Amino acid sequence: MGTSHRVSNSVELDAHFGYENNSWDASDILLDGESDTIYAGVHEIYQPNDFWGVRGFVTGIWGDNEVKSRLLNDASKDDVDSFSVMADVTTYFNFPVTEHSTLRPELGVAYIHTKTDAWDTQWSREDNQYLNRSFKKQTYDDVFMRAKLRWFGEFETDQGAIVKPNVSVGARVLLTDNSFDSSMLLNGQYYSTDIKDDRALGLVGIGFTVGKNLWRFSLEGQGAYGANTTSHMIWGTATYDF
Numbered sequence: 001m002g003t004s005h006r007v008s009n010s011v012e013l014d015a016h017f018g019y020e021n022n023s024w025d026a027s028d029i030l031l032d033g034e035s036d037t038i039y040a041g042v043h044e045i046y047q048p049n050d051f052w053g054v055r056g057f058v059t060g061i062w063g064d065n066e067v068k069s070r071l072l073n074d075a076s077k078d079d080v081d082s083f084s085v086m087a088d089v090t091t092y093f094n095f096p097v098t099e100h101s102t103l104r105p106e107l108g109v110a111y112i113h114t115k116t117d118a119w120d121t122q123w124s125r126e127d128n129q130y131l132n133r134s135f136k137k138q139t140y141d142d143v144f145m146r147a148k149l150r151w152f153g154e155f156e157t158d159q160g161a162i163v164k165p166n167v168s169v170g171a172r173v174l175l176t177d178n179s180f181d182s183s184m185l186l187n188g189q190y191y192s193t194d195i196k197d198d199r200a201l202g203l204v205g206i207g208f209t210v211g212k213n214l215w216r217f218s219l220e221g222q223g224a225y226g227a228n229t230t231s232h233m234i235w236g237t238a239t240y241d242f
Contacts, residue, residue, distance in 0.1 A: 001016070001017060001018065002014055002015060002016035002017070003015050010046060010047055010048040010049075011044070011045070011046050012044065012045045013042065013044050014042065014043045014044065014045075015040075015041070015042050015043075016039075016040070016041055016042070016043060016057075016059070017038075017039065017040040017041075018038075018039055018040075019036070019037065019038055019039075020035075020036070020037040020039070021034070021035070021036055021037075022034065022035045022037070030069060030070040030071070031067065031068065031069055031070070032068050032070075033065060033066050033067040033068055034065075034066045035063050035064065035065040035066065036063070036064045037061060037062065037063045037064075038061075038062045039059055039060065039061045039062070040059070040060055041057055041058050041059030041060060041086075042057065042058055043055070043056065043057035043058075044056055044057075050094060051093060051094055052091070052092070052093055052094070053091070053092055053094075054089065054090070054091045054092075055089075055090050055092070056087070056088055056089040056090065057086075057087070057088055058085070058086070058087045059085070059086045059087075060083070060084070060085055061082075061083065061084040061085070061086065062082075062083055063081065063082040063083070063084075064079070064081060065079070065080040065081070065082060066078070066079055066080075067079075067080055067119070067121075069121050071123065071128065071131070073125065073128075074123045074124055074125045074128050075123075075124070076121045076122055076123050076124065078119050078120060078121055078122070079119065080116060080117060080119040081116075081117045082114065082115065082116045082117070083114075083115050084112065084113060084114045084115070085111075085112070085113045086110065086111070086112050087110065087111045088108060088109070088110040088111075089108060089109055089110075090106055090107065090108030090146070091106070091107055091108070092104050092105065092106040092107075092150075093105050097151070100153050100154055100155055101151065101152065101153040101154075102151070102152055102153075103149070103150075103151050104149070104150045104151070104152065105147075105148070105149055105150075106146075106147065106148040106149075106150060106170070107145075107146070107147050108145070108146045108147075108148075109143065109144065109145050109146070110143070110144045110146065111141070111142070111143050111144075112141070112142045112143075112144075113139075113140075113141050114138075114139070114140055114141075115137070115138070115139045116137065116138040116139075117137055118134070118135060118136055118137040119134075119135050120132065120133065120134045120135070121133040121134075121135075141176065142174060142176050142197075143174075143175045143176045144172050144173065144174055144175065145172070145173045145175055146170060146171070146172045146173075146203075147170050147171055148168050148169065148170030148203065149168065149169055149170060150166060150167070150168040150205075151166065151167050151168070152164060152165065152166035152167075153165050153166075159212075160212060161210055161211065161212040162209075162210070162211045162212065163208060163209070163210050164208060164209040164210075164211075165207070165208040166205070166206070166207055166208065166209075167205070167206050168203070168204065168205040168206075169202075169203065169204050169205075170202075170203045170204075171200060171201065171202055171203060172200070172201045172203055172224070173199065173200050174197060174198070174199050174200070196228070197229075198226030198227055198228055198229045199226075200226060201224045201225060201226040201229065202224070202225045202226070203222070203223070203224055203225075204222070204223045204225075205220065205221065205222045205223070206220075206221050207219055207220035207221060214240055214241045214242065215238070215239070215240055216237075216238070216239040216240075216241075217236070217237070217238050217239075218236065218237045218239075219234075219235075219236045219237075220233075220234070220235055220236075220237075221233065221234045222234075
């Protein structure tokens with residue numbers, strides 16, 4: 001949910017908050033889990049004219065995560081708390097292509113701070129106690145730069161609904177160190193490995209929004225592609241303004 005307040009003709013200040021529940025499964029490494037997340041923040045839009053604007057947000061994210069580990073004859077369930085802060089600023093320019101469509105180049109920078117508390121994996125069977133693991137608290141910071149070219153349109157149907165399709169392509173580049181240390185204590189010995197993120201990702205997106213009166217419905221898809229990463233997301237949203 002959120003609230004909007006128009007300060008002037010060119011400035012809009014908004015607040016947002018929400019709750020998420022996620023389930024995930026990494027069966028190839030015998031892990032699965034569930035998380036409950038609360039997030040809250042503020043965002044703004046500054047657009048002094050139809051050609052140029054700036055938008056940004058700051059969001060805090062609090063996560064309560066349940067991680068389930070499995071062995072052939074045993075299982076463990078562990079709680080992991082996490083906290084993140086995300087900040088993003090994007091500037092954009094609007095170039096009308098036709099009466100009903102616009103081409104928009106975008107350039108943005110984002111900062112993410114993440115902290116994950118220390119946690120333990122405790123097996124239930126006595127003969128597996130030597131496999132108990134302890135993971136250190138993790139804290140890391142990332143800064144990204146993002147460039148996109150977005151096309152979007154706005155059309156009205158005979159029934160009075162407003163349809164807004166959009167397509168985007170772009171890239172995201174990591175400006176900070178692209179690795180973080182993952183350490184665990186196993187059988188009295190610390191083991192550590194560096195986990196590397198892709199320095200650059202290609203981004204593609206497609207979607208549309210249909211709105212009438214106070215209701216809006218949208219369906220969006222996004223893909224990210226790197227040397228070691230491929231991810232796809234599809235989500236739908238229903239919005240009611242009051």
